[in-house]
Amino acid sequence: MEKYLRTPIKEIIGKNPQVGTILEEFGIGCVPCSVGTCLLADIVEIHNLSPEDEETLMSRIAAVVYPGRPVVLPEPARKRRAEPRKIAYSPPMKALVEEHLWIRRFIAMVPAILDRFDVLSEADRALMSEGVDFIRSYADRFHHAKEEDLLFACFDPGLDILKAMHEDHKMGRVHVQGVVEALARKDPEGVAANLTGYAGILTEHIRKEDGILYPWMDRNLSTRQVGELFSKFAAVNERLVDNRKKHEAFVVRLEEIFSEKLMEVKR
Amino acid sequence: MSGCPGSRTMTFSKDEDAGAVVGTAPSRLRQWPIQLHLVSPQAPYFQGADVVLAADCVAFAMGSFHEDYLKGKSLAIACPKLDSEQEAYLEKIRGLYEEAKINTLTVMIMQVPCCRGLLGLAVEALKASSRKVPVRYVVVGLRGEVLQEEWVEA
Numbered sequence: 001m002e003k004y005l006r007t008p009i010k011e012i013i014g015k016n017p018q019v020g021t022i023l024e025e026f027g028i029g030c031v032p033c034s035v036g037t038c039l040l041a042d043i044v045e046i047h048n049l050s051p052e053d054e055e056t057l058m059s060r061i062a063a064v065v066y067p068g069r070p071v072v073l074p075e076p077a078r079k080r081r082a083e084p085r086k087i088a089y090s091p092p093m094k095a096l097v098e099e100h101l102w103i104r105r106f107i108a109m110v111p112a113i114l115d116r117f118d119v120l121s122e123a124d125r126a127l128m129s130e131g132v133d134f135i136r137s138y139a140d141r142f143h144h145a146k147e148e149d150l151l152f153a154c155f156d157p158g159l160d161i162l163k164a165m166h167e168d169h170k171m172g173r174v175h176v177q178g179v180v181e182a183l184a185r186k187d188p189e190g191v192a193a194n195l196t197g198y199a200g201i202l203t204e205h206i207r208k209e210d211g212i213l214y215p216w217m218d219r220n221l222s223t224r225q226v227g228e229l230f231s232k233f234a235a236v237n238e239r240l241v242d243n244r245k246k247h248e249a250f251v252v253r254l255e256e257i258f259s260e261k262l263m264e265v266k267r
Numbered sequence: 268m269s270g271c272p273g274s275r276t277m278t279f280s281k282d283e284d285a286g287a288v289v290g291t292a293p294s295r296l297r298q299w300p301i302q303l304h305l306v307s308p309q310a311p312y313f314q315g316a317d318v319v320l321a322a323d324c325v326a327f328a329m330g331s332f333h334e335d336y337l338k339g340k341s342l343a344i345a346c347p348k349l350d351s352e353q354e355a356y357l358e359k360i361r362g363l364y365e366e367a368k369i370n371t372l373t374v375m376i377m378q379v380p381c382c383r384g385l386l387g388l389a390v391e392a393l394k395a396s397s398r399k400v401p402v403r404y405v406v407v408g409l410r411g412e413v414l415q416e417e418w419v420e421a
Binding site: 088092094223226228 | 373401418
């Protein structure tokens with residue numbers, strides 16, 4: 001079993017797709033991950049399972065990778081009961097989660113925006129450009145800059161989970177560039193495909209960060225680091241306060257324009 | 268060196284790892300005084316520090332207090348039940364946030380209900396403060412076990 005604990009998860013799932021299903025049952029969403037280089041041992045550690053759940057998970061995976069063979073399971077990494085599932089973020093982490101809410105509110109409007117988008121309409125193209133500006137200035141420059149430059153810098157850059165998050169950011173940027181280029185050549189399909197692609201990546205990315213990455217980081221940051229991150233985030237907020245207000249107001253405006261349309265699209 | 272030794276300001280060591288070994292467990296105390304009425308937000312050991320504000324009983328109940336919570340931090344202690352003139356505490360804690368520009372505050376209280384008052388003071392001072400600081404609290408059981416450890420919702 002030791003061999004599998006040190007194997008990248010994508011490789012394990014590739015050879016044994018059932019492992020992906022088992023992980024899903026324990027709330028571990030590795031299947032759609034775009035990178036998949038995290039080692040099984042690290043995945044189990046990062047998800048903070050109880051010793052009982054960890055044992056059940058490992059025995060079920062062992063039954064898949066070594067069918068019909070007795071396997072010595074590793075000692076659960078955690079001796080004590082896992083903390084309650086209710087997530088209590090530290091203040092800097094809570095601030096990032098609140099920014100995710102704004103990004104999710106924007107993403108929620110994407111189907112409605114695309115449903116009535118007319119690439120020949122100057123007003124629609126201007127609105128789409130504002131959307132791109134929101135993604136680039138708020139989601140990327142403001143929010144992801146805090147993550148990449150300040151939060152992730154507290155951890156070993158070689159960690160697979162961080163590589164996966166960086167990869168999501170990169171893929172998001174590629175899609176946004178795709179929207180810009182499609183807009184320039186007045187290609188509605190290109191705009192739709194790239195904006196939908198961006199929304200899909202970011203939705204999954206935010207789910208991973210809110211549910212798994214941030215709680216794990218909170219468990220590993222020292223009190224000193226939490227305080228320093230809080231101060232550094234406050235400095236970024238102060239520096240970009242006008243931009244932030246502008247972009248949050250944009251999301252509110254989108255919701256006013258598209259809330260009815262969104263209901264139609266959902267129906 | 269003048270004045271009352273009970274309230275004279277002293278910083279013992281800046282080296283976090285060099286605890287003074289007395290008996291078998293090293294002391295992690297880096298300063299004097301520690302009582303909240305006696306400390307000043309202007310004291311050098313509070314500037315930019317991670318501060319523990321502990322109820323008087325905490326360090327007696329928790330055997331690992333020095334190693335697990337005090338190490339690397341500055342300290343103030345108070346009893347929210349018996350201490351007098353607690354309005355001064357409010358201003359002093361606010362002074363820690365605003366003047367000393369502390370990095371974090373960890374409020375450690377016992378599980379008894381009257382101890383909640385100390386956390387209440389820290390939160391009230393935070394609301395009144397122009398500078399925000401991450402505040403967390405640790406609730407300690409009568410046998411020294413940690414019952415709860417959370418960040419305060421600002």
